[in-house]
Amino acid sequence: MNEIIQIEKIHKSFKSQQVLTDVSLSCKKGHIYGITGYNGSGKTVLFKCLCGFIKPDSGRILVRGKELHKDFDMIENAGVIIEEPAFTAGFSGIRNLEMLYLIHNKKNRTKLEAVMQQVGLDPALKKPVEKYSLGMRQRLAIAQAIMEDQDILILDEPMNGLDKQGIADMRHLFMRLKSEGRTILFASHNKDDIDMLCDEVYEMEHGQLSRLR
Amino acid sequence: MHIRKSFWNLRSVTMFIIFFFVTDMFLRPLRSYAQTVNEATGPAMLAFLFCSNYFLKMIMLSIIYYYSNVPFMEKDRQYYFLRLGRTRFCLHNLFYIMASGIILSLLLWLISFLDMASCIKFHNTWSKISRTLALTDAGDRILLHFSVPYQPLENFTPLQLCLYSLSITALCFMTIGIMMYALCLCFHKTVAVFTAGIVVMLPDIMKRATMYPFYFSPVSWMGCDTWRYGYDVTKPDIAYIFVGYFFLIFLFGTICIWRIRKTEYLFS
Numbered sequence: 001m002n003e004i005i006q007i008e009k010i011h012k013s014f015k016s017q018q019v020l021t022d023v024s025l026s027c028k029k030g031h032i033y034g035i036t037g038y039n040g041s042g043k044t045v046l047f048k049c050l051c052g053f054i055k056p057d058s059g060r061i062l063v064r065g066k067e068l069h070k071d072f073d074m075i076e077n078a079g080v081i082i083e084e085p086a087f088t089a090g091f092s093g094i095r096n097l098e099m100l101y102l103i104h105n106k107k108n109r110t111k112l113e114a115v116m117q118q119v120g121l122d123p124a125l126k127k128p129v130e131k132y133s134l135g136m137r138q139r140l141a142i143a144q145a146i147m148e149d150q151d152i153l154i155l156d157e158p159m160n161g162l163d164k165q166g167i168a169d170m171r172h173l174f175m176r177l178k179s180e181g182r183t184i185l186f187a188s189h190n191k192d193d194i195d196m197l198c199d200e201v202y203e204m205e206h207g208q209l210s211r212l213r
Numbered sequence: 214m215h216i217r218k219s220f221w222n223l224r225s226v227t228m229f230i231i232f233f234f235v236t237d238m239f240l241r242p243l244r245s246y247a248q249t250v251n252e253a254t255g256p257a258m259l260a261f262l263f264c265s266n267y268f269l270k271m272i273m274l275s276i277i278y279y280y281s282n283v284p285f286m287e288k289d290r291q292y293y294f295l296r297l298g299r300t301r302f303c304l305h306n307l308f309y310i311m312a313s314g315i316i317l318s319l320l321l322w323l324i325s326f327l328d329m330a331s332c333i334k335f336h337n338t339w340s341k342i343s344r345t346l347a348l349t350d351a352g353d354r355i356l357l358h359f360s361v362p363y364q365p366l367e368n369f370t371p372l373q374l375c376l377y378s379l380s381i382t383a384l385c386f387m388t389i390g391i392m393m394y395a396l397c398l399c400f401h402k403t404v405a406v407f408t409a410g411i412v413v414m415l416p417d418i419m420k421r422a423t424m425y426p427f428y429f430s431p432v433s434w435m436g437c438d439t440w441r442y443g444y445d446v447t448k449p450d451i452a453y454i455f456v457g458y459f460f461l462i463f464l465f466g467t468i469c470i471w472r473i474r475k476t477e478y479l480f481s
Contacts, residue, residue: 048478051295052299053291053294053295053477053478054477054478055475055477072298073298073299073300073474074294074295074298074299075295078295080291080292080295082291083288084288086287086288086289086291087289087292088289089289100292100293100296103293103296103297104296144292
């Protein structure tokens with residue numbers, strides 16, 4: 001089976017407000033999918049549904065052939081950035097990554113240092129995350145999303161707060177990850193990012209997803 | 214989530230300060246009395262402090278404050294939630310509540326020892342002061358804000374009373390924490406805090422409603438004057454108290470695990 005993610009006709013509403021309407025999407029391995037749309041159009045809710053944070057009212061989501069909320073309750077082996085990055089404030093970047101890495105009983109400081117360098121952060125930096133700029137926190141969020149070699153990446157506005165060089169570095173990184181066979185769902189307002197990176201582009205408007213190219 | 218970060222935070226420091234001031238306020242007359250008569254007290258005085266309705270309420274209200282950060286859904290938890298999955302995330306939080314219940318209970322006992330450091334002797338026999346307070350009206354004359362019942366002195370050694378009281382204190386803190394977590398997952402944090410407040414006030418409410426108020430108010434079980442000694446069936450015995458706490462922890466823990474599978478996480 002080539003599709004790693006299948007979203008089939010999902011609906012989601014909060015109280016009386018319909019947020020997602022009949023949304024369907026199929027994602028193949030090793031492709032980058034771009035989703036654009038204005039603020040509040042439903043991109044983040046779609047990503048939260050896909051991760052398992054919230055449950056759609058109807059429809060189903062299949063990841064690697066297994067149905068979310070039936071066969072498993074949270075997406076597995078996926079790197080996720082949703083909304084603004086948030087870490088344990090008093091700890092350094094590498095310490096935060098170590099704590100997350102440890103959840104699966106993994107310990108490999110050398111690898112984490114390499115991942116931090118890939119996203120342009122100094123692993124030796126002792127500064128606590130609360131003193132990081134938005135751009136640095138965004139880089140750290142990307143590091144936590146890729147550090148466990150996740151084959152699915154769900155990235156909501158991953159370029160937020162990055163400077164020009166940072167954006168260029170991240171574009172290069174995402175292209176490399178794609179070439180390694182990872183599937184990336186990418187929400188962005190930036191047309192250049194979408195045009196350069198994505199194999200397929202969708203637009204979310206009033207909770208409905210339509211293909212642009 | 215990191216253990217050191219979980220326990221060493223502003224809430225823990227606040228709890229230390231509250232515990233210290235409240236305990237000192239209640240133990241100060243006893244300390245002065247012990248210094249005046251030049252006699253040492255025993256280590257089990259905290260068990261008697263819980264016989265004071267006011268002390269009990271102050272401590273329990275601070276415990277409600279401590280656990281008012283349920284359901285542990287700060288934004289920085291989302292990466293943990295994602296990696297742990299719903300059930301493991303819930304179990305992790307339950308473990309945190311239980312561990313913090315034990316730590317807070319130990320902290321309270323430690324503070325009571327430190328506060329009485331100048332006049333405490335660690336002997337496994339009841340001190341003269343304990344017996345005097347239990348058998349005479351000396352407590353009233355020195356304006357002691359808590360009573361020392363004589364039954365625990367007859368039925369337990371100081372060490373036994375310390376161990377029972379320490380365990381019951383920890384279990385009571387855990388029960389309140391897990392109950393608040395369950396209610397917060399089912400309803401809202403306000404409901405959790407309000408209900409916990411009612412549970413703390415329950416001994417007073419139940420006294421008007423039933424002849425057996427102590428069977429239905431878990432917070433009152435912390436006071437050794439509410440335990441059954443001999444044939445007084447209006448009070449629960451130690452076995453009932455332990456089974457009661459374990460039942461409530463199991464019940465609310467199960468509700469948490471059941472509920473977390475259905476809860477939507479918006480991390481705001």
